[in-house]
Each structure stands twice: as structure tokens, then as C-alpha cells.
Amino acid sequence: MLMLRAGFAAGFVVFGSIVVVRLLAFAPQAGFKIVPGVVLGLAMIGLGVHRIALIVRRLRNADA
Amino acid sequence: MAQPPIPQTRPPQLRRAVTPWGSFSWGYSDVGADIFIGLGLVLAAAAGASNVAFLFAGIVYVCIGLAYTELAAAYPFAGGGPYFVLRGLGDVFGFIAGWAVLLDFTIDITIFAWSCIDYSSQLLPMLVGSAHPWVHFLAVLGLIVALCFLNVMGVRESTAFNGIVAGIDVLSETAILCFGFLFAFRPELLIHTMQASWPSPYHLMLGTSLAIISFVGLESISQAAQETYRPASVIPRTSVALILTILIFALAYSNLALGMQPWHPILDAHGHHLQFWQIFPHDQDNQGKAVALLAAQVPYWGALASLYVPVLGAILLLISSNSGVFGSSRIAYSMSRADLLPSIFQRIHARFRTPAVSIFAFCGLAAVTLMFAALPSLFPRAMSLYVRLFHGESGLDFLADLYAFGAATSYSFVFVALIALRLVDPFSPRKFKIPVNWPVRFRGENTGIPIIGIFGFIGIFSILVFTLMTHPIGRIAGPAWLALGFILYLIYRRHRGLPLFRSQKHDWQRHQMEILRTSGDLELLDQYTANLKAAAERKKAGA
Numbered sequence: 001m002l003m004l005r006a007g008f009a010a011g012f013v014v015f016g017s018i019v020v021v022r023l024l025a026f027a028p029q030a031g032f033k034i035v036p037g038v039v040l041g042l043a044m045i046g047l048g049v050h051r052i053a054l055i056v057r058r059l060r061n062a063d064a
Numbered sequence: 065m066a067q068p069p070i071p072q073t074r075p076p077q078l079r080r081a082v083t084p085w086g087s088f089s090w091g092y093s094d095v096g097a098d099i100f101i102g103l104g105l106v107l108a109a110a111a112g113a114s115n116v117a118f119l120f121a122g123i124v125y126v127c128i129g130l131a132y133t134e135l136a137a138a139y140p141f142a143g144g145g146p147y148f149v150l151r152g153l154g155d156v157f158g159f160i161a162g163w164a165v166l167l168d169f170t171i172d173i174t175i176f177a178w179s180c181i182d183y184s185s186q187l188l189p190m191l192v193g194s195a196h197p198w199v200h201f202l203a204v205l206g207l208i209v210a211l212c213f214l215n216v217m218g219v220r221e222s223t224a225f226n227g228i229v230a231g232i233d234v235l236s237e238t239a240i241l242c243f244g245f246l247f248a249f250r251p252e253l254l255i256h257t258m259q260a261s262w263p264s265p266y267h268l269m270l271g272t273s274l275a276i277i278s279f280v281g282l283e284s285i286s287q288a289a290q291e292t293y294r295p296a297s298v299i300p301r302t303s304v305a306l307i308l309t310i311l312i313f314a315l316a317y318s319n320l321a322l323g324m325q326p327w328h329p330i331l332d333a334h335g336h337h338l339q340f341w342q343i344f345p346h347d348q349d350n351q352g353k354a355v356a357l358l359a360a361q362v363p364y365w366g367a368l369a370s371l372y373v374p375v376l377g378a379i380l381l382l383i384s385s386n387s388g389v390f391g392s393s394r395i396a397y398s399m400s401r402a403d404l405l406p407s408i409f410q411r412i413h414a415r416f417r418t419p420a421v422s423i424f425a426f427c428g429l430a431a432v433t434l435m436f437a438a439l440p441s442l443f444p445r446a447m448s449l450y451v452r453l454f455h456g457e458s459g460l461d462f463l464a465d466l467y468a469f470g471a472a473t474s475y476s477f478v479f480v481a482l483i484a485l486r487l488v489d490p491f492s493p494r495k496f497k498i499p500v501n502w503p504v505r506f507r508g509e510n511t512g513i514p515i516i517g518i519f520g521f522i523g524i525f526s527i528l529v530f531t532l533m534t535h536p537i538g539r540i541a542g543p544a545w546l547a548l549g550f551i552l553y554l555i556y557r558r559h560r561g562l563p564l565f566r567s568q569k570h571d572w573q574r575h576q577m578e579i580l581r582t583s584g585d586l587e588l589l590d591q592y593t594a595n596l597k598a599a600a601e602r603k604k605a606g607a
Contacts, residue, residue, distance in 0.1 A: 015242070022251050030255040036115035037254065039122075040315035047308040054301065 002055060009051035016044025087292050088302040089230035094281035095310050096233060097384040100377050101179045102278030103317050104354030105464055108344040110271020112261030115254075115318040117268065121275035122311045124527060127520025128475050129307035130498045131482045132282045134514075136303075137296045137496045138485075139576070140289035140583045143398055144391075145478045147286070150402065152481030152488065154567035156553075159404040161477035163549035165395055166426070167542070168280065168470030172388030173430035174437065175463040177207040180381035182352030186374035193459075194349050197441040204434055207385065212427035215389045218416045226383065233380055236373065237313055240358070243365040244320045254323025257339060270534040273468050276527050278314050280471045281384070283391060296585045300496035317358065326361040348458045353377070388430070393422035403568060406556050437462045457537055465535035469542030472528035479521035486511050491595040492576055493588045508606065509599065 020041035023034040110117040135148045143150070146165055150158025181203045185191035193200040263271065289295045321341050330338045340361055343350050350357060356377055360370035397419040400409035413420035437459035440447040450457060457465070482498075490511040501512030532539040557564050573596060580589040 015245070019245065026251050026255055030258075033255055033258045034251075036119040036315060037251070037319050039119055040312065040319055043308055043312045043315065047305065047312060050304055050308065 002058070006052060006055050009048045009055065012044045012048030012051070016041040016046075016048065019044065084298050084302050085227055087298055088306055089227040091281070091284045091302070091306045092230040092234070092309070093226045093380065093383045094284040094387050095279065095306070096230065096313070097176065097377075097380040098278040098280055099310075099314050099317060100183065100355045100381055101175060101352070101460075101464070102275060102314070103321065103358070104344050104351030105274045105277070105460065106271045106318065107321055107341045107354065108346070108351050109263075109267055109274055111263045111267065111341065111345070112258045112322060113263050113268050114271060114275075114341065115258075115315065115322055117271035117275040118278065118314045118318040120272050120523070121279060121527065122314055124276065124520060124523035125279035126307055126311060127516050127523060128279070128282060128478070129303060131478055131514075131517055131520060132286060133300050133303040133307075134494055134496050134498050135478070135482060135485070136286040136289040137299045138492050138494045139579065140286075140292070140295035140299070140585075141579050142286065142289065142394070144283035144286045144395065145474050145481075146395060146399065148485065149477045149481040150404075151570075151572060152484035153477070155402075155404065155563075156565055156567075157477060157480075158402070159399070159553050160546060160550065161474050161481075162395060162399045162404060163546060163553075164470050164473040164477070165283065166392055166399075166549075167545050168467060168474065169388045169392035169395065170426050170429045171433060171463055171467045171470060172280075173208060173211070173385055173392070173427065174204070174434045175460070175467055176381045176385035176388060177204045177211070177430075178434070178437070178460065178463065179352050180204075180207060180378045180385060182349065183356055183374045183377040183381060185349070186353050186356045187371075192349055193352070193441060197438065201434070201438045201442060204438075205431060207382070208427055208430050208434065211386050211389045212423055215386070215393065215423045215427075216413060216416060216418055216420045218418045229376075229379055229383060233376055234309065236369070236376055239365055240362055240369055240373070241313070241316045241320065244324060244358075244362045245316070247363040248324045248327065248361070249320055250323055250325050253325060253339075254319060257322045257341070261341075266534060269530040273472070273527055273530040273534055274464055275314075276471055276524075277464055277467050279310060280467065281387070284387065294584045296493075296495040296583070296588055303496075317355065321354075321358055324358075324361065327363045327366055328361065330361075348460055352460055389423060389427060392426035393419045396422040396426065403557075403560065403562055404553065433463065433466070462537050465531070465538030466541055466545075468531045468535065469528070469538040472524055472531055473542070473546070475524045476521060476528055479517050479524065482517045483513060483521075486513060489572070489576075491573075491592060491599060493591045493595070495585075495588065508602065 018041075020038055023037040023041065027034055106114045106117050132145075139148065139151065141147055144165065146158055146162030149161035181191050181200055182193065184203075185193070185200075190196055191200055191203055289299055292298050322339075324340050326340050330340065330343060332338050332342075340358065343357065344354065353374065356370070356374045359373040360366050362369060396405055396409040399405040400407055400422075409419065409422045409425070411421040412418065439459075440450045441459060485492075487504075487506045490506070490509045497512075498514040498516050500515045502515055503510065503512050505511075531542070535542075554564055562568060576592060577589060580586075580592060
């Protein structure tokens with residue numbers, strides 16, 4: 001279960017990165033209009049990292 | 065919401081049995097349903113800038129979420145925003161915030177029941193509002209009446225049921241968005257839509273004020289706090305996940321809706337191709353079921369999603385409507401116990417042990433708002449009155465107006481209460497503290513003003529101003545609701561011989577100790593007691 005959740009979290013990080021990269025490619029012609037999409041990608045990365053941090057902390061506590 | 069008198073024998077307490085997932089799903093089933101209503105309304109109002117409207121409201125929502133997380137972890141008591149405002153700003157503002165939340169919960173009952181029927185109409189065409197207005201109206205009214213009686217009888221969906229629905233919905237929405245972004249999203253189309261269909265400043269403000277309704281329901285974080293074991297540890301963890309999940313869904317749906325190449329071509333009456341978002345302006349039926357329509361246009365997954373998303377959406381919206389019945393009756397009950405509302409709202413049904421008077425009162429009020437919202441479609445002659453007075457707003461717009469007003473008002477007070485509580489109660493341990501603080505010294509104690517709280521207040525206050533500027537019904541009915549409530553409050557306080565504009569005496573320190581003792585966070589109780597002792601010694605030494 002923990003591995004499944006870690007997989008989901010990693011998926012969010014990857015997916016968020018793809019969204020950011022795809023939108024940044026249009027930065028020169030679109031300007032600030034890519035901001036909502038970039039924030040979306042960053043929020044996905046943030047959620048993924050938050051979940052991974054919780055899982056790592058839980059694993060560390062289990063080891064201790 | 066006020067501290068209960070400490071009796072000799074301890075009264076029955078809410079059982080602390082909510083797990084981290086339970087806490088998340090409790091919040092999700094409340095806030096997660098909002099996007100099912102908000103998306104269509106915002107797309108209709110803000111067109112090519114819908115994602116910008118959601119971004120602005122989303123940033124404000126993150127600030128609100130952080131404020132609720134800090135307050136709910138520090139004061140894990142099931143009173144929500146009104147309780148924080150009562151503690152931080154006193155009785156009068158506690159009443160106003162509670163009264164605004166009551167407006168929101170009452171509209172919550174109607175708007176979610178309305179939208180539940182709209183989503184059901186995707187599979188049952190006889191429920192389509194524009195084609196069968198009377199069937200639609202009676203179905204919504206039937207739902208409200210049914211929820212009313214279920215709540216009086218004390219039947220409520222369990223945390224386990226909430227957890228299952230929330231889990232399925234998170235997976236479903238993730239799948240829809242993954243397939244949508246992988247196979248239908250065109251960044252160049254998004255940029256083109258934003259450039260070609262950028263709205264006027266008026267419509268952008270309207271869209272932003274409507275976008276905030278996609279983020280309403282954070283009361284549930286604090287409602288769940290009193291039933292969560294060790295809330296100071298669990299709530300910050302689940303809240304951050306909840307805040308980010310809701311923000312991601314709102315931003316993802318709006319970006320996808322503007323930049324999506326529909327799987328099936330969408331044609332207008334003249335056979336011209338339309339973009340997906342263009343089916344929302346001037347179509348109330350579509351606005352009420354936007355997520356189901358978007359899901360159906362997603363490649364591959366859409367074939368399946370078109371069948372189950374209307375059902376899932378209807379269930380989630382029904383749960384939210386029910387939380388409106390539950391929340392309004394409980395907040396009225398707790399406001400009544402705090403001498404902010406007449407004692408009639410405390411009356412408990414002899415057999416079912418539920419606050420039956422409160423439930424009937426607010427469900428009755430919800431039925432009245434439903435009648436007002438449905439009037440133009442039921443009696444076309446009434447439409448001319450709406451056109452003259454309210455720019456011809458539709459029923460869903462009317463409900464959204466009041467919902468946005470209530471949310472923006474109560475959230476504004478919560479930000480002020482957050483700052484006030486930092487100053488007047490620096491002793492309560494805050495296991496989660498909003499980052500970025502400006503250190504100050506107040507009444508001899510070191511504390512910090514949350515900068516994010518100040519930005520959040522400016523953001524939500526500007527949304528309140530947008531609401532008043534752009535919602536013809538909201539700017540009349542919202543302040544009228546507050547004014548009426550305040551007059552009733554003054555009459556009641558005068559009748560009871562209580563101070564009108566000042567607060568009653570509250571022993572908050574004793575109340576806080578009781579809260580921390582029952583929460584299971586005993587180390588926080590020790591810390592609180594030590595903080596109070598140290599402050600008393602400092603005061604003594606200073607004197």
C-alpha cells in the first residue's frame with residue numbers, strides 16, 4: 001500500500017514536471033498567460049513531494 | 065462554540081475516532097464537490113480567463129486553508145470559523161461571522177441539491193431544468209425535504225462512506241485529468257483561447273468571485289478536529305494534502321477546459337465548430353453539470369466517464385447538500401448555546417436527540433431560496449421582473465451570488481480572528497504555524513503577525529468587493545441577511561439582559577485546557593499550562 005502511494009506521489013511529480021515543461025515552451029509568445037498552467041504543474045510537484053516526504057518519514061520512524 | 069460551563073459530572077463528548085484518511089475524506093467530500101458547480105459558472109462568466117480567475121481564488125484559498133489549519137490544530141473544537149472569531153474578536157463579530165456561515169450553509173443545501181439533480185439529468189433527460197422546470201424544481205425540493213427528515217431522525221452518512229466516495233472521486237478525477245492532459249490538451253489552444261476570448265474587467269471580477277465558491281467548506285477541517293485523535297498532529301498533515309488536491313483539481317479542470325481538443329466535435333445550431341468552454345455561456349443546464357460534460361469529452365476514458373461521472377458527481381453533491389443541513393443546524397445550535405441566538409435553536413427532538421428546530425428552520429429557509437431561484441423558469445412572466453431588477457440572473461446564478469457573499473464575508477472575519485488570536489492568545493501551543501511572520505511584542509508577550517494572513521485578508525476582501533460589484537442579487541440580499549440578523553441579535557440580547565455591543569465574560573483559558581485534555585495532545589496541555597505560568601511570573605516580576 002505504501003509503495004502504491006509512493007508510486008502515485010512520484011506520478012504527480014512527473015506529471016507536474018511535464019505540464020510545466022510543455023507550458024514553458026510557449027513562454028516567449030504567451031507571456032504571463034502560462035502562469036495558471038505553470039502554477040498547476042508546481043502544485044502537482046508540491047503535492048507529490050509532500051506525500052513522498054511523509055512516506056519517507058514514516059519509513060524512518062518504522063526503522064527507528 | 066462558547067465554552068460550556070464545567071459541570072460536576074462530565075457531559076458526553078464526541079468520540080475521537082477519525083483517522084488521517086477520515087479527516088482528509090471528511091474535508092474532501094465537502095470542498096471537493098464545489099468544483100462540480102464552480103467550473104461551469106466560471107467558464108460562463110470569465111471565458112478565456114477562467115484559469116486566471118481560479119488561480120486568484122486558489123491563491124486566496126491556500127491562505128484560507130493555512131489559516132484554518134493553524135486555528136483548527138490550536139483550537140480543536142467543533143465550532144469552525146464562528147468559534148475562532150468569537151474567541152478572537154468577541155460576541156458581536158462572532159455572531160456576524162456565524163450568521164454569514166449560516167447563510168452559506170443554507171445556500172449550500174439548495175445549490176448542491178440543485179446541482180445534484182443537474183448531474184442526474186445527464187442520464188435522466190426528464191430532469192433537465194430548461195425542458196422540464198417543474199420536474200426539476202420538485203426533484204430539488206424533494207431532496208431538501210428528504211435530507212431534512214433524515215437529519216431529524218439522525219441518519220447521517222458515516223465517515224467510512226465519505227472515505228469510499230472521496231477515494232473513488234480522487235481516483236476518477238485523476239484519471240480524467242491524466243487522459244485529458246495526455247490526449248486532448250493543446251497548450252497552443254489554451255494560449256489562443258486566452259488571447260482571443262479574454263473577458264472584460266467586469267466579467268473577470270465576476271468570474272473570480274464565482275471561482276471562490278469552488279473552495280468553500282473549510283469549516284469541515286475544524287468540524288472534524290473535535291473528532292480526530294491528536295488533532296494537532298493529524299490536521300496539518302491532512303490539510304496540506306487537501307488544500308493542494310483541491311487547488312490542483314480546480315486549476316487542472318479550468319486549464320483543460322480552455323485548452324482541450326474535444327474528442328467529439330461540438331457544433332452550434334448553425335453547424336459551426338465550438339470549443340469546449342463555449343457551451344457554457346447562456347446555458348444554465350450545461351453550467352450545472354460541467355464536470356460530467358468535460359469528462360465525456362476526454363479521449364478513451366470519456367466513454368466510461370460519461371456513464372459514471374454523473375452518478376459520482378450526484379452522490380458527492382448530495383453529501384455536500386447533507387453537510388449543509390448538518391452544518392447549519394449544528395452551528396445554530398452552538399451559537400444558541402453561546403447566547404448569540406435564541407434558545408429555541410437548542411431544542412432537541414425528544415425521540416431522536418437531534419436539533420430538530422434548527423434543522424426545520426434552515427431547511428425551510430433553503431426551500432424558500434429554492435423557490436426564489438426557480439421562479440423565473442417556473443413562471444416566465446416573473447422573468448421580466450428579474451431582468452429589470454437583477455440583470456436577468458438565472459436560478460443557479462442567484463444561489464451562487466449568495467454563496468460567494470457568505471463565503472467571502474466569513475473568511476474575511478477568520479483572517480482577522482487569526483491575527484487577533486496571535487496577539488491576545490500567544491500562550492496556546494501552535495503545532496502548525498503559518499510561515500513568514502512579522503515579530504511583534506504585544507502586552508509584554510512576544511508573538512508574530514502572519515504576513516500570509518494579511519495577504520489572504522486583502523485577497524478575500526477584494527473578492528468580497530468583486531461580489532458586491534458584480535452580483536446584482538448578492539449585493540442586495542447578502543448585506544440584507546446580515547442586517548436582519550444583527551437586528552434580531554440586538555433584540556435577543558436586549559431581551560436576555562446581555563451586553564449588546566460588548567462580549568460576555570468567557571473563561572477561555574479553562575476552556576482551552578479542557579479542549580487540549582480531551583484531544584489526547586497532553587504534551588500540548590503541559591506546554592500551555594507552562595506558558596500561562598511563565599506569563600504570570602513575568603507579570604508578577606514586572607509589577
